[in-house]
Structure formats: structure tokens, C-alpha cells
Amino acid sequence: MTLPQDLLDPKHYAGTRRPVEEASTLPPWAYYSPRFYEAERERIFLRAWNFVGHGGRIPNSGDYAAFDLAGVPLILVRGRDGKPRAFANSCRHRGAEMVQGEGRCNGFACPYHGWAYGLDGALRGAPGMERTADFDKADWGLKPIRLETMGAYMFVNFDPDAAPLSDWLGDLPELLAPYALDDTVLVRRTEYDVACNWKVYVENFMDYYHTPTVHKTTLAATDLSAYHQNPPDTWIGKGEYLTLYAEHKGSAALLRGATGFPEMKTLTGPSAVGSTYVCAFPNALMAHTKDCLWYVEIHPTGPATMRLGVGAVFPRETAERPDFEEVVQQYYERWDVSVDEDNRINEQQQRGVSSPLAEAGRVSVMETASHLHRNWVLDRVVGN
Ligand code: FES
Ligand SMILES: [Fe+2]
Structure with a gap:
């Protein structure tokens, strides 16, 4: 398919602009066109935090x-x-x-x-x-x-x-205060080259619609399946970020049957009974559960390629336990399995959406966060 000359004209994105129940996804070219990517570099990555x-x-x-x-x-x-x-x-x-x-x-x-x-x-x-x-x-x-x-x-x-980071993040530091980020340790960081557009990865991370299918035998078998019956709140925070929150039993960072570390002592209110997932625009994906944190850095390397950095973060007190190295293996297993599953589905998504026959699709309310991210990108790249 020949792409339209006026590819960045807002008229091409009217479907994505509708409320989630009426919305469509982005036009497929947004995931592979060098022109769209160049506009994202200029209007998002060269300006954002x-x-x-x-x-x-x-x-x-x-x-x-x-x-x-x-x-x-x-x-x-x-x-x-x-x-x-x-x-x-x-x-x-x-x-x-x-x-x-x-x-x-x-x-x-x-x-x-x-x-x-x-x-x-x-x-x-x-x-x-x-x-x-x-x-x-x-x-x-x-x-x-x-x-x-x-x-x-x-x-x-x-x-x-650019205005300072604190202006960009707004009240996010307050929301994350219970996790005492200052007193955490990065215990492992893994890197992957993934053959997909950076938005494919963000949309996947913030979409719990795919959990029971893509992670059928792994995460869907954990308490995360509760999301399906009890959809999380999705909202844009008072800053350049959006969050998903869901209550659940146990830790979201373990596979079923695994026993991990004690919960963090600093948690209060919602943080004590659930997990908070954050996308700080444009490229920070952060997960906060009851016993640990993990995050995903997304670094675009081209219109259809990216570098993924995955960090495993624990409270200092936990990381200093004598049994840390032994027990943490169960967390690594959970992350390795889920990252592999997500990398594969994201590359499959990229291949399909790059087809000349691909068209924009419709959206489930379980993808509300992904829909909001698409609209944030459109605000900056094409305007209204
Ligand atoms: S010293 Fe010549 S390019 Fe660096
Ligand atoms: Fe996933």
C-alpha cells in the first residue's frame, strides 16, 4: 500500500481519537513508517524526559x-x-x-x-x-x-x-512514595533487541487483555488472572504518566506456587493490597508489587526495532538477606518467562501489522491504558 502523502494530517487518526468504546487502533503505518518515526523522534524523544x-x-x-x-x-x-x-x-x-x-x-x-x-x-x-x-x-x-x-x-x-523532571512527572513521586525508591537496589538488568516498534511494546505492557492468552501457562496462572474479573482502574495521573492498579493476593512477581520474600514494610493503603503499573510517558514502564519492583526501559532504535532493558529492583533490606540469591531465582524465572512471551508476541504483532493488507482494528476496554498512550503520542506527533 502506498502511504498517504499527508501521513501526519490529524484526519487519518480520527478513529484513534474517539472514546475507547468507539475507538480504533492507530493506522498500521504508525508502527513502521520512517516518516512517522522521524516525527516521533523530533516531537517526543528529543523533548521528553x-x-x-x-x-x-x-x-x-x-x-x-x-x-x-x-x-x-x-x-x-x-x-x-x-x-x-x-x-x-x-x-x-x-x-x-x-x-x-x-x-x-x-x-x-x-x-x-x-x-x-x-x-x-x-x-x-x-x-x-x-x-x-x-x-x-x-x-x-x-x-x-x-x-x-x-x-x-x-x-x-x-x-x-525543557521544564524540570518534577514538572513532567507531576504527582507520580507521591503515588510511588510507599515504595521508597531511594532505598532500593537494582539486582539484575537484562537487555534484549526486539524487532518491533517501541509503541508495540508499551501497548503490550499496559494491556492486561493479553495476560490470559499470551501468559496462559505462566502469569495467567497467578493472581493476575483476577484482573479479568475485576478490571483495574486506569487513569491519567496529574503528570505525564498513566497507571493501572489492581488488588490481588500475593506477589505479582512470582509464578503460582512460588514462595518469595516478605512484603515491603513501607507499603500503606492501596500499595499494601495490590500492584501499581505505571507508564511514565514516553518510554518508562514500571511495575510495583508488594515485595519488589521491576521496570522496562524502551529505547527505540528505528521505526520497527527497539532495545529493551529490564531491571529487577528490591528494597535494600530484602537484597541484603542471606537467602537473597537463592530465593530471587524464582523472581528471575517469572520475569524471564514473561519477557520472552511478550517479546515473541510483540515481534509477531509487528510482522502482522507491517503487512500491506493490515488496517486499524477495534479496541477492548481492557486496553484503555494502551488507547490513552496512543492518544498521548498523537497529541505530540500530529496534534488535533
Ligand atoms: S579526537 Fe578526533 S574525533 Fe575524537
Ligand atoms: Fe505480557
Whole structure:
């Protein structure tokens, strides 16, 4: 099918704009068109507060993680002062990417002509530049990217003029206060390349319609099946996020029959009797159950590809138990199984929706959160 010339005209999205009971999904091209993706990069990812995971990714001074977020190579690094920072992963000389992957270092040396930068991004050495006129190293540090935190969770923003993270998140920190994010430990982080559009993944995470089918023998066998009889509340919070909450027995992070850790002592009210799932727009997916948290970082790498980071987060007190390593295996099993199931269905969804015969479909009320995310994307990418 030839895509319309005026692909970003709001008229193509009228079906998605209707209330959920009357709505359709996005047109299929929103999941594979390079033009739609370019508009998302420009209008969403280059302006929003993007989630880059728990500070435990870079626990010690000199620890770094280099990766690509929506086409921007960046470095996260913990400084000598213990603070996490982010820099553009582009040398200030001729722009070479400085570093790849993760590790620990005392600074960054560009592999091309050897410019050397400190953990604070300052240019420390530029061999061969002595006769270059008006060249002051102080002007040529790595370009800083704004990094702000909610508890241990880190967010970056590529727009120097963006309002602070606290404005973006609104009352989300209050909602999550019972989970004492500051006092949590990232105990494991796994990464996957998934051949699907980033929205496919977000929509899947916030859709409990698929739990009894995709996770038939795994999660549907746990108390999560209660969602089906007792649909969660879905709402847009007073900030750039939406949440799903459902009451249930036990922990949502265990398979049936598994016995895990005691519940967190800090939980009160709804957090003590259920789980809260949050999508902080655009790309943070966070789950909070009674004994632990987990999260999903979604980093688009193209119109139909993404990198997934999955973090397992426990209260410090739990992570320090002598039986932690033994008992936590049951949680890892649950996450490994469900992530694998979701990755596979998301890739299948991507293949089908990329067909020239694919058309927008209709929506169940059990997908309300996914519907709200689509509309949030449309607000920014095409407007009304
Ligand atoms: S591009 Fe980095 S030193 Fe030349
Ligand atoms: Fe799932």
C-alpha cells in the first residue's frame, strides 16, 4: 500500500481519537513508517524526559553505560562526586562516538585522535592542538545532557529548555512514595533487541487483555488472572504518566506456587493490597508489587526495532538477606518467562501489522491504558 502523502494530517487518526468504546487502533503505518518515526523522534524523544533506568546501572564512580536512545548516542557515567551524569557520546573534535557498552573508567579517551575527557566531561588533553588558534580546552568539554532523578530512577532530556523532571512527572513521586525508591537496589538488568516498534511494546505492557492468552501457562496462572474479573482502574495521573492498579493476593512477581520474600514494610493503603503499573510517558514502564519492583526501559532504535532493558529492583533490606540469591531465582524465572512471551508476541504483532493488507482494528476496554498512550503520542506527533 502506498502511504498517504499527508501521513501526519490529524484526519487519518480520527478513529484513534474517539472514546475507547468507539475507538480504533492507530493506522498500521504508525508502527513502521520512517516518516512517522522521524516525527516521533523530533516531537517526543528529543523533548521528553526519557527513562534510562535505575542508578544501580552505574553504581560506582567511573561506571559508565553507553547506548543509543532514539538515534542519540549517549553516555551515562557516575562522577567522582557520586552523581550520575549524561553526555553526548560524540567527541567534540570530529564527532566520533567515544565509547561503547558498559564498564568502569577514569575518563574517556577518543579512539580517533586521542582527545581525553574527565568523568565530568571536561576536556583534559587534546594532543596536537597546541598551534590551533583561539583553542581553549575549557570550551570543548563533552556536551552535557540533562539528567534528573526520581528516587533511584534516572531520566534524561535532550532539550536544554525543557521544564524540570518534577514538572513532567507531576504527582507520580507521591503515588510511588510507599515504595521508597531511594532505598532500593537494582539486582539484575537484562537487555534484549526486539524487532518491533517501541509503541508495540508499551501497548503490550499496559494491556492486561493479553495476560490470559499470551501468559496462559505462566502469569495467567497467578493472581493476575483476577484482573479479568475485576478490571483495574486506569487513569491519567496529574503528570505525564498513566497507571493501572489492581488488588490481588500475593506477589505479582512470582509464578503460582512460588514462595518469595516478605512484603515491603513501607507499603500503606492501596500499595499494601495490590500492584501499581505505571507508564511514565514516553518510554518508562514500571511495575510495583508488594515485595519488589521491576521496570522496562524502551529505547527505540528505528521505526520497527527497539532495545529493551529490564531491571529487577528490591528494597535494600530484602537484597541484603542471606537467602537473597537463592530465593530471587524464582523472581528471575517469572520475569524471564514473561519477557520472552511478550517479546515473541510483540515481534509477531509487528510482522502482522507491517503487512500491506493490515488496517486499524477495534479496541477492548481492557486496553484503555494502551488507547490513552496512543492518544498521548498523537497529541505530540500530529496534534488535533
Ligand atoms: S574525533 Fe575524537 S579526537 Fe578526533
Ligand atoms: Fe505480557
